[in-house]
Amino acid sequence: MKLLVEEKLAEELTAFRRELHAHPELSLEEKETAGRVAERIERMGIPYTRNVGGHGIVAELRSEQDGPTIALRADMDALPIEEETGLPFASKRKGVMHACGHDAHTAMLLGAMELLRREKLAGHVRFIFQAAEEVNAGARAMIEDGALNGVSEIYGLHNLPTLSAGKLATCSGPMMGSVDRIDIQIEGKGAHGAIPNEGHDPIVCASAIVMALQSIVSRELSPFEPAVVTIGSIKAGEANNVIPHYAVMSGTVRTFHPSVQAGMKERIERIVRTVADSYRCKAALQYTMQVPVLVNHEEQTNVVDEAVDEQLGADSRVHAAPTLAGEDFSLYLERVPGCFFWLGSGPEHDAGQAYGLHHPKFTLNEACLPVGAAVLAAIVKRRLGRHGKG
Ligand SMILES: [Zn+2]
Ligand SMILES: [Zn+2]
Incomplete structure (x- = not known):
């Protein structure tokens, strides 16, 4: 793989990524990380604002020449995972661990900033360093704080360890799923475990609800409309011989088309209510829509494709397979056109065997750092002309 930026910059990006990796911070707590980023921006002499949408x-980068504003976004938060990589x-x-590679995303965005500040651009570049992506809170908060005001297009990337470094994956249209959260509280009537007729068992009721919810995907939706309903937590009871009073469950709902997402609350509500009723229990559902389907815009996806082809050659670009994993970048794409894409961060061979995102042994091939920085900068240059040193 040819080095797309000068060696010194590539080394700086690697060193900075390692510094962040050693000092990860959980979502909503990225204060120190933000401080390290601010220090680097300060050194480049680019004006910035801190504490946008939390620690964002x-x-x-303002140009003397008037033109549109193109935004680039990276996320900065880590995960509540105990790292098992054994890396120095x-x-x-x-x-706490950077098991999703947001340390690398942050380093790459600083790299793009360094590359772009040397250019003469016919327009402005906004660099969005977002906090709290993993809890689906950061993008919303940054938008509310005005991070997108005046922006005409936005671009962002996510590393993918199961794709070799030096490869990128893009796709126009829907690419990632919507994310909704459900919390269900069931109230029954406690009783002696040996005298069930004196109670209303919330555990049996909860079990029936879990099973009935699966019929939404298998019976109510078209087989051509992907969706997932997962109950990830059930809590009820303490003793083996007592029927408890309450059961609580929480889960996640994923869809791939906005119209399917729109109908999920009604479906779940109906099943929870009627099943609970038939088991003589009361149920309350809290349904929280967190993140919409991530839909890439065609024109901006073409821009990314062209930038990738120019930087690395068309054979390094593959079509992104759809996933029901979510990304709050979709909130930006609801408001302004743009494109989110995958950047290979896996080993050169057998990337399919690599540990995935959020795994305690997740590692990242640092050869992807200059690639990400160069592609982000190339996207902006395609949009804002190229009259500089190039
Ligand atoms: Zn993640
Ligand atoms: Zn991530």
């Missing part, structure tokens, strides 16, 4: 940072720069914080 917005920096803006592994997390120094117990139970």
